[in-house]
Amino acid sequence: MTNINRCFGLAVFGLLSSSLGAYAQEVTLKAAGAFPEPFYFMTPFFDFVDEVNEEGKGLVQIQYVGGPESIPTDQQPLALRNGVIDVLYSSTAYYTGIVPEALLLQASNITPVQARESGALDDLDEVYRERLNATFLAHFGGGANFHIYLKNEPTLTEAGLPDLAGLKIRSAPNYTKFLEKLGATPVTIPPAEVNTALERGVVDGIGYPAVAFTQNGFQNYVGYRIDPGFQQLDLVLNMNVDVFNRLSDEQRDFLVEKARDWEEKVFEINSQQAASEKAEMESAGMQFFVLDDAASTEYLDIASSTILESVKERAPDLADELFSKLTTAD
The missing domain is CATH 3.40.190.170 (Bacterial extracellular solute-binding protein, family 7)
Known part of the structure; x- marks a missing residue:
């Protein structure tokens, strides 16, 4: 070399x-x-x-x-x-x-x-x-799931689902279509402005996760939570x-x-955290409006299917297979 x-x-x-x-x-x-x-x-x-x-x-x-x-x-x-x-x-x-x-x-x-x-x-x-x-x-x-929280006691349809017709509900993109299918009018409001919106009657309720709820003091402005929780x-x-x-x-x-x-x-x-915050909500006087089994199943199906529909509009190739893997445990 x-x-x-x-x-x-x-x-x-x-x-x-x-x-x-x-x-x-x-x-x-x-x-x-x-x-x-x-x-x-x-x-x-x-x-x-x-x-x-x-x-x-x-x-x-x-x-x-x-x-x-x-x-x-x-x-x-x-x-x-x-x-x-x-x-x-x-x-x-x-x-x-x-x-x-x-x-x-x-x-x-x-x-x-x-x-x-x-x-x-x-x-x-x-x-x-x-x-x-x-x-x-x-x-x-x-x-942690999402819930619908209302100022006033919810009413039900003949099928036992929440009847949100005529109600303005604070929303986020992941459950806007879900709220619309329940009859609500979705409203986009930043978390920092939700309490004021509830107090002034701008909205009749909010969609929000079961965590980070009491941190914002929302329990002081709504009286009812609809169960079960939907989405994740x-x-x-x-x-x-x-x-x-x-x-x-x-x-x-x-x-x-x-x-x-x-x-x-x-x-x-x-x-x-969700369990802890539920106890805080209860202490603040919130009531938990629990749907019956049949209505709960339909309610959750609507919530998940609206997500699938949204994804299939933009990415149809993998949507069904991935949805199946995420909703069916082995």
């Missing part, structure tokens, strides 16, 4: 060794969240980050760079796709134009663990990789796939294991 070739070989080896060594060093991932820090939905995520940073010293760290005050919520998915941030904790509602199939998480009636076992989350991971340049780390939305929270933890692939095997395995562990933990946390 000539001296020139020998020097070139040593230089290449040195570069490779340096690169491999960099991957083996502690990696700091930049993360953003869709909600303001005091909001309940952020609490499980911050607990997850704390555990990763405590147990991942020398391996993986997560640096929270901020929420919507740093990067507007609707711009966060693009920031993730383009590598401006490495990790995103958000609702699927904020990127329906990019990954409409992810909305089906809201229609799910099984736990995140069951959804992973059915293969649904693996299917979603493939879609996320293709459309958002991201990998699906975890579903942190299990354990759709909070998802994603990571830029290019950054994910650059991690060492040890770093990837650690991060995936932690995300899967917290998928189960968050389900329990949300379930406990």
Whole structure:
């Protein structure tokens, strides 16, 4: 070997060794969240980050760079796709134009663990990789459903369903069609303005999750909750796939294991929080209007089918198969 070739070989080896060594060093991932820090939905995520940073010293760290005050919520998915941030904790509602199939998480009636076992989350991971340049780390939305809350006692149709005809209900995109099928007029109002809207009679009720409800003081303005809860929270933890692939095997395995562990933990946390808030609602004098079995089945079918219809309009190829995997536990 000539001296020139020998020097070139040593230089290449040195570069490779340096690169491999960099991957083996502690990696700091930049993360953003869709909600303001005091909001309940952020609490499980911050607990997850704390555990990763405590147990991942020398391996993986997560640096929270901020929420919507740093990067507007609707711009966060693009920031993730383009590598401006490495990790995103958000609702699927904020990127329906990019990954409409992810909305089906809201229609799910099984736990995140069951959804992973059915293969649904693996299917979603493939879609996320293709459309958002991201990998699906975890579903942190299990354990809490949505409810309709009314100022006045609800009336029922002959079929035993809530008759919301003539009522204006604060809505969100995931259940707007559901409310319309029950006869209501959906109204879009930011959470911070809901109490004022209820007090002034702008709306007759609200749709909202079973968690983060009492934090906002909504129980002071509504008197009835319709049970059962419908749909499911759709909070998802994603990571830029290019950054994910650059991690060492040890770093990837650690991060995936932690995300899967917290998928189960968050389900329990949300379930406990929902039970705790229900007790607070009860203490505030709220009454729980429970539909009979037949009406409950139809009520939940309408709620989930409206999600499926919306997804099929935008992404028909995978919708039915994914819906089946998310609504049928093995």
